[in-house]
Amino acid sequence: MTIELYCFGESGNAYKAALALQLSGLDWTPIKVDFFGGETRGADYRTQINNMGEVPVMVDGDLRLSQSGVIQDYISEKTGKFAGASPEERREVLRWVLWDNHKLSSNAGMTRFLMNFLPEEKRPQEVITFMQGRLKSAYAVLDAHLAGREWIVGDALSNADLSCCGYLYYPEPFGFVRSDWPHVDAWLNRLSEVPGWKPPYELMPGSPADRAAT
Amino acid sequence: MTIELYCFGESGNAYKAALALQLSGLDWTPIKVDFFGGETRGADYRTQINNMGEVPVMVDGDLRLSQSGVIQDYISEKTGKFAGASPEERREVLRWVLWDNHKLSSNAGMTRFLMNFLPEEKRPQEVITFMQGRLKSAYAVLDAHLAGREWIVGDALSNADLSCCGYLYYPEPFGFVRSDWPHVDAWLNRLSEVPGWKPPYELMPGSPADRAAT
Numbered sequence: 069m070t071i072e073l074y075c076f077g078e079s080g081n082a083y084k085a086a087l088a089l090q091l092s093g094l095d096w097t098p099i100k101v102d103f104f105g106g107e108t109r110g111a112d113y114r115t116q117i118n119n120m121g122e123v124p125v126m127v128d129g130d131l132r133l134s135q136s137g138v139i140q141d142y143i144s145e146k147t148g149k150f151a152g153a154s155p156e157e158r159r160e161v162l163r164w165v166l167w168d169n170h171k172l173s174s175n176a177g178m179t180r181f182l183m184n185f186l187p188e189e190k191r192p193q194e195v196i197t198f199m200q201g202r203l204k205s206a207y208a209v210l211d212a213h214l215a216g217r218e219w220i221v222g223d224a225l226s227n228a229d230l231s232c233c234g235y236l237y238y239p240e241p242f243g244f245v246r247s248d249w250p251h252v253d254a255w256l257n258r259l260s261e262v263p264g265w266k267p268p269y270e271l272m273p274g275s276p277a278d279r280a281a282t
Numbered sequence: 283m284t285i286e287l288y289c290f291g292e293s294g295n296a297y298k299a300a301l302a303l304q305l306s307g308l309d310w311t312p313i314k315v316d317f318f319g320g321e322t323r324g325a326d327y328r329t330q331i332n333n334m335g336e337v338p339v340m341v342d343g344d345l346r347l348s349q350s351g352v353i354q355d356y357i358s359e360k361t362g363k364f365a366g367a368s369p370e371e372r373r374e375v376l377r378w379v380l381w382d383n384h385k386l387s388s389n390a391g392m393t394r395f396l397m398n399f400l401p402e403e404k405r406p407q408e409v410i411t412f413m414q415g416r417l418k419s420a421y422a423v424l425d426a427h428l429a430g431r432e433w434i435v436g437d438a439l440s441n442a443d444l445s446c447c448g449y450l451y452y453p454e455p456f457g458f459v460r461s462d463w464p465h466v467d468a469w470l471n472r473l474s475e476v477p478g479w480k481p482p483y484e485l486m487p488g489s490p491a492d493r494a495a496t
Binding site: 198202 | 333334335347348349350351352355356373376377379380381383384385387388392406408409412416423426427
């Protein structure tokens with residue numbers, strides 16, 4: 069049975085789940101959610117799809133899961149991939165997935181939204197500047213960690229990489245300048261060379277930004 | 283051997299780990315980190331204790347772990363407690379822990395810091411107002427979920443509860459008004475009645491706010 073992923077191209081959180089599905093080799097298909105039309109804010113979505121009002125949501129037969137980290141964990145259970153090679157590595161993967169949720173993707177996603185998907189007159193400049201400062205500390209932590217390493221945990225691609233990269237391939241500006249962070253830059257290149265890798269708008273097509281790009 | 287937890291009273295993220303240790307029945311002791319004196323920002327702390335420059339950090343013999351969610355996961359492994367009663371519940375616990383890191387504790391911790399631990403003239407009012415708005419959406423999600431439930435997942439206390447409550451017992455104002463969210467309020471009362479429960483400044487004593495409160 070084909071796994072369905074409720075998602076939309078602009079969501080880096082959805083991309084984390086989509087990329088894990090894609091690189092795992094599982095059979096999956098994206099189901100476009102009309103986020104910008106308000107679908108995730110409606111009562112139907114909240115009661116029938118996700119009470120957190122968010123994407124991604126994965127449906128595999130009778131099983132429905134939300135939160136990209138939970139979906140990644142499920143893919144690892146099902147395929148044995150991306151979870152770390154030992155109990156120590158498994159904990160280290162979880163550590164970076166949690167850190168990403170707390171310090172990196174959460175703030176990057178919000179800042180990118182404010183800077184690109186709000187009308188110009190509604191963009192809260194003080195918030196954007198503040199969040200960009202917080203994000204610089206996060207990029208510095210990741211860059212220092214990746215010095216001398218190929219992957220975030222151990223010597224293989226894991227959910228730590230698939231989580232932290234969530235917002236870092238997008239074309240829209242949000243204050244992340246790849247060339248400022250050489251170890252992050254090299255790691256993003258490395259990850260994009262894994263067979264099957266695709267950028268967000270190719271993995272989750274049909275969004276306004278996707279149409280604008282083509 | 284006594285488990286050591288590097289922490290300080292003001293940190294709700296440290297409280298999540300401290301409360302899990304406390305309610306698990308494990309033998310543990312808090313080790314005060316001088317956050318306000320800059321200890322977590324120093325090179326020694328980053329190289330020797332935690333490269334993320336954060337608390338909490340747990341030391342159990344040779345094992346050193348950081349991120350409250352990883353420490354909670356370890357406590358569950360060691361004691362069999364708080365992890366959920368089935369694979370479905372385990373995933374649901376992880377879902378709420380991730381959501382908390384993304385939407386609740388991260389933003390609550392930052393907003394509380396900006397409103398209480400920065401000098402008044404340095405408080406970025408636009409950021410505070412914006413984050414309070416985001417937090418209201420998070421309180422609403424949690425409150426709706428807790429309607430008709432005793433605990434966040436299944437019918438027992440789990441790491442989902444021990445994560446989401448991280449910042450909600452503090453006395454300092456940050457825009458969370460307990461009486462506005464009756465299901466959250468009842469759940470916080472319920473959790474505070476679990477034998478062994480203590481509020482943050484009692485579990486992790488010795489901080490400036492603790493001294494100010496006595």
